Amino acid sequence: xxxxxxxxxxxxxxxxxxxxxxxxxxxxxxxxxxxxxxxxxxxxxxxxxxxxxxxxxxxxxxxxxxxxxxxxxxxxxxxxxxxxxxxxxxxxxxxxxxxxxxxxxxxxxxxxxxxxxxxxxxxxxxxxxxxxxxxxxxxxxxxxxxxxxxxxxxxxxxxxxxxxxxxxxxxxxxxxxxxxxxxxxxxxxxxxxxxxxxxxxxxxxxxxxxxxxxxxxxxxxxxxxxxxxxxxxxxxxxxxxxxxxxxxxxxxxxxxxxxxxxxxxxxxxxxxxxxxxxxxxx
Amino acid sequence: xxxxxxxxxxxxxxxxxxxxxxxxxxxxxxxxxxxxxxxxxxxxxxxxxxxxxxxxxxxxxxxxxxxxxxxxxxxxxxxxxxxxxxxxxxxxxxxxxxxxxxxxxxxxxxxxxxxxxxxxxxxxxxxxxxxxxxxxxxxxxxxxxxxxxxxxxxxxxxxxxxxxxxxxxxxxxxxxxxxxxxxxxxxxxxxxxxxxxxxxxxxxxxxxxxxxxxxxxxxxxxxxxxxxxxxxxxxxxxxxxxxxxxxxxxxxxxxxxxxxxxxxxxxxxxxxxxxxxxxxxx
Amino acid sequence: xxxxxxxxxxxxxxxxxxxxxxxxxxxxxxxxxxxxxxxxxxxxxxxxxxxxxxxxxxxxxxxxxxxxxxxxxxxxxxxxxxxxxxxxxxxxxxxxxxxxxxxxxxxxxxxxxxxxxxxxxxxxxxxxxxxxxxxxxxxxxxxxxxxxxxxxxxxxxxxxxxxxxxxxxxxxxxxxxxxxxxxxxxxxxxxxxxxxxxxxxxxxxxxxxxxxxxxxxxxxxxxxxxxxxxxxxxxxxxxxxxxxxxxxxxxxxxxxxxxxxxxxxxxxxxxxxxxxxxxxxx
Numbered sequence: 007x008x009x010x011x012x013x014x015x016x017x018x019x020x021x022x023x024x025x026x027x028x029x030x031x032x033x034x035x036x037x038x039x040x041x042x043x044x045x046x047x048x049x050x051x052x053x054x055x056x057x058x059x060x061x062x063x064x065x066x067x068x069x070x071x072x073x074x075x076x077x078x079x080x081x082x083x084x085x086x087x088x089x090x091x092x093x094x095x096x097x098x099x100x101x102x103x104x105x106x107x108x109x110x111x112x113x114x115x116x117x118x119x120x121x122x123x124x125x126x127x128x129x130x131x132x133x134x135x136x137x138x139x140x141x142x143x144x145x146x147x148x149x150x151x152x153x154x155x156x157x158x159x160x161x162x163x164x165x166x167x168x169x170x171x172x173x174x175x176x177x178x179x180x181x182x183x184x185x186x187x188x189x190x191x192x193x194x195x196x197x198x199x200x201x202x203x204x205x206x207x208x209x210x211x212x213x214x215x216x217x218x219x220x221x222x223x224x225x226x227x228x229x230x231x232x233x234x235x236x237x238x239x240x241x242x243x244x245x246x247x248x249x250x251x252x253x254x255x256x257x258x259x260x261x262x263x264x265x266x267x268x269x270x271x272x273x274x275x276x277x278x279x280x281x282x283x284x285x286x287x288x
Numbered sequence: 289x290x291x292x293x294x295x296x297x298x299x300x301x302x303x304x305x306x307x308x309x310x311x312x313x314x315x316x317x318x319x320x321x322x323x324x325x326x327x328x329x330x331x332x333x334x335x336x337x338x339x340x341x342x343x344x345x346x347x348x349x350x351x352x353x354x355x356x357x358x359x360x361x362x363x364x365x366x367x368x369x370x371x372x373x374x375x376x377x378x379x380x381x382x383x384x385x386x387x388x389x390x391x392x393x394x395x396x397x398x399x400x401x402x403x404x405x406x407x408x409x410x411x412x413x414x415x416x417x418x419x420x421x422x423x424x425x426x427x428x429x430x431x432x433x434x435x436x437x438x439x440x441x442x443x444x445x446x447x448x449x450x451x452x453x454x455x456x457x458x459x460x461x462x463x464x465x466x467x468x469x470x471x472x473x474x475x476x477x478x479x480x481x482x483x484x485x486x487x488x489x490x491x492x493x494x495x496x497x498x499x500x501x502x503x504x505x506x507x508x509x510x511x512x513x514x515x516x517x518x519x520x521x522x523x524x525x526x527x528x529x530x531x532x533x534x535x536x537x538x539x540x541x542x543x544x545x546x547x548x549x550x551x552x553x554x555x556x557x558x559x560x561x562x563x564x565x566x567x568x569x570x
Numbered sequence: 571x572x573x574x575x576x577x578x579x580x581x582x583x584x585x586x587x588x589x590x591x592x593x594x595x596x597x598x599x600x601x602x603x604x605x606x607x608x609x610x611x612x613x614x615x616x617x618x619x620x621x622x623x624x625x626x627x628x629x630x631x632x633x634x635x636x637x638x639x640x641x642x643x644x645x646x647x648x649x650x651x652x653x654x655x656x657x658x659x660x661x662x663x664x665x666x667x668x669x670x671x672x673x674x675x676x677x678x679x680x681x682x683x684x685x686x687x688x689x690x691x692x693x694x695x696x697x698x699x700x701x702x703x704x705x706x707x708x709x710x711x712x713x714x715x716x717x718x719x720x721x722x723x724x725x726x727x728x729x730x731x732x733x734x735x736x737x738x739x740x741x742x743x744x745x746x747x748x749x750x751x752x753x754x755x756x757x758x759x760x761x762x763x764x765x766x767x768x769x770x771x772x773x774x775x776x777x778x779x780x781x782x783x784x785x786x787x788x789x790x791x792x793x794x795x796x797x798x799x800x801x802x803x804x805x806x807x808x809x810x811x812x813x814x815x816x817x818x819x820x821x822x823x824x825x826x827x828x829x830x831x832x833x834x835x836x837x838x839x840x841x842x843x844x845x846x847x848x849x850x851x852x
Contacts (some may be wrong), residue, residue, distance in 0.1 A: 165410060172389055228728065254494070278489045
């Protein structure tokens with residue numbers, strides 16, 4: 007066990023780095039986890055010891071629920087350590103370019119910035135029974151700022167990306183698979199063995215080919231920095247400016263957002279019931 | 289009920305505009321329906337009263353069967369009222385940019401320009417039992433001119449778009465879902481409640497976020513005007529010039545095209561049986 | 571029967587050219603088959619007699635297993651006859667631009683350059699029971715050089731393309747369909763009748779429309795020549811330069827690669843078990 011990470015438990019085996027996200031009480035994506043991801047990307051960028059990295063969660067109910075909405079400035083500051091810019095989107099884009107092949111092994115809720123972290127990984131396999139996906143941002147009054155617009159529009163096409171993001175609803179793993187949000191949904195008891203075997207398989211292949219492959223596929227599929235940056239700015243502006251995001255977020259926090267509450271557990275449903283009394287037609 | 293539309297029945301409820309296409313005898317996309325769509329887009333462009341628009345059909349067998357092939361010049365003229373150009377493709381592209389989130393709630397046959405109308409909407413949900421999809425144009429001797437080439441190539445990829453358009457055949461809702469033609473096929477009795485709930489849910493979210501979302505997704509997924517315009521021109525040229533489109537269309541009209549006949553009901557099959565005796569190898 | 575092809579059995583019927591790949595002992599894509607494909611593309615380019623070409627295999631177990639890895643220079647030389655450049659990728663890109671609509675009717679193993687041939691066709695239908703797909707190149711130490719990176723990234727999106735190519739594993743037809751590698755998997759006994767009927771159907775439609783359709787869809791979906799050329803160069807460099815490709819290929823040949831052996835039959839599994847003892851971390 008390596009103790010250089012506060013919110014990640016890591017274990018190395020034959021060229022594969024197994025990374026367990028462990029940021030109690032519920033794996034919120036705040037400054038601590040972002041700082042650890044910065045260090046981890048620096049480690050993977052070296053490209054020598056680890057050819058494949060597998061991300062899973064130590065929390066059975068939450069993979070990453072979303073960003074810590076009370077610490078946007080702080081986690082952005084932590085992200086800037088790597089990229090020079092206070093943007094989660096650009097940090098995640100750098101993750102998509104790191105030398106290791108990255109695999110998200112998903113079980114539990116993965117919404118908002120958590121989904122965007124998973125989308126930045128090279129592959130995503132999810133527990134059919136236990137995974138729930140959502141982009142909640144529009145229900146708060148902002149667009150996803152960490153890359154979901156860029157990735158989902160390319161993975162799902164116009165109509166499904168608009169549905170998923172505009173509905174801000176929960177999607178189960180079977181539907182996430184049909185829409186291309188994830189590579190595949192697997193039965194819960196097969197997920198870890200499957201991903202572990204795949205990771206070891208890939209780690210045995212010549213690394214020069216894996217590096218070239220990733221560069222070639224990224225050149226086709228990874229959106230330009232400017233587009234990630236713009237989404238990130240729009241997200242930030244939405245929270246700062248006189249929009250509804252602050253008010254709606256405050257309301258949600260009052261009913262349990264960011265705690266292990268029914269609000270987080272069934273966030274898709276709760277967001278649909280959030281009233282819009284302080285909105286004005288424009 | 290609003291009586292400002294001749295071929296649309298509209299009903300507003302809590303920010304959602306429910307639009308029922310009602311253009312007897314069979315919802316052909318001719319000058320009347322196009323003129324009404326122009327007015328409707330102008331209404332949705334205002335962006336104040338309606339955040340979501342849901343399109344359904346008053347005809348249980350036809351959503352929109354296709355354009356009125358005897359009135360191409362006339363419906364193009366009607367489209368030019370909004371865009372300044374006599375092109376259905378450019379009208380539909382404008383629909384994709386309107387401020388409301390637009391949802392096609394599909395049951396019945398939706399072919400040719402009808403499918404292109406649905407493809408211009410932001411989302412498409414269809415009755416599993418009652419929907420039939422088709423792009424019939426190649427069987428007439430032209431390419432789809434209203435945007436299907438642009439949308440299907442991006443939604444389905446090269447091979448499936450070529451299959452669907454080159455075959456000019458009928459596709460059921462389950463296959464349309466697997467190919468990404470629609471968001472999802474739903475059991476007939478669940479379709480309307482599902483779409484209604486989704487529309488109301490989205491309409492409760494802050495509109496600024498929905499507008500930004502649509503702009504960002506369109507920037508990635510909506511083809512340039514020039515490409516829609518070119519498809520539109522090629523379609524028009526095909527009908528005007530010395531090709532086979534006029535003759536093949538005339539043949540089909542003789543056997544019942546544009547009437548509630550077996551020809552329209554099972555158009556995919558009929559197109560496959562149309563002889564090609566007046567064709568010359570080139 | 572036409573005897574102008576050494577490795578293809580061709581039969582024409584009503585505007586459809588049925589092409590059976592017959593290059594014993596196992597349909598390797600070597601100089602003979604490539605030379606025949608050059609002649610065939612020249613025939614289809616004429617665009618007069620054949621509107622549709624259907625490719626199937628005379629070998630029940632292999633559609634095309636992959637290129638002949640012992641004759642890379644030779645088959646590239648054969649490809650240059652058509653394009654002026656010794657590149658399989660550019661030859662296949664030309665196939666994607668030929669005037670006929672091309673359909674791959676797949677049964678048996680189709681891996682590496684064989685999969686890339688199928689990906690260059692306009693449509694792909696496969697036997698659900700008998701087809702096996704794979705891109706084996708990364709396991710050898712190179713990236714796919716014949717177009718798979720370009721096609722799969724666009725058909726499947728970033729995550730599934732990376733999975734399929736980085737894993738170098740076998741995929742059955744059902745999964746290939748879910749990932750968009752093929753149009754559809756069909757029951758083995760329905761495959762030939764289905765494709766035959768589809769081919770004849772398309773061949774009865776006006777050719778001008780089919781030609782325009784293909785140009786318009788290619789303009790959207792077919793990657794630039796430069797990108798195919800670059801993948802091709804990277805593949806070639808990988809085999810020539812001091813990488814691991816030569817050694818790993820030699821090992822595989824020792825255990826039966828390019829023969830009707832268990833190695834070829836279950837290549838996905840065998841590649842996963844290939845040791846990496848001569849690799850150095852970099």
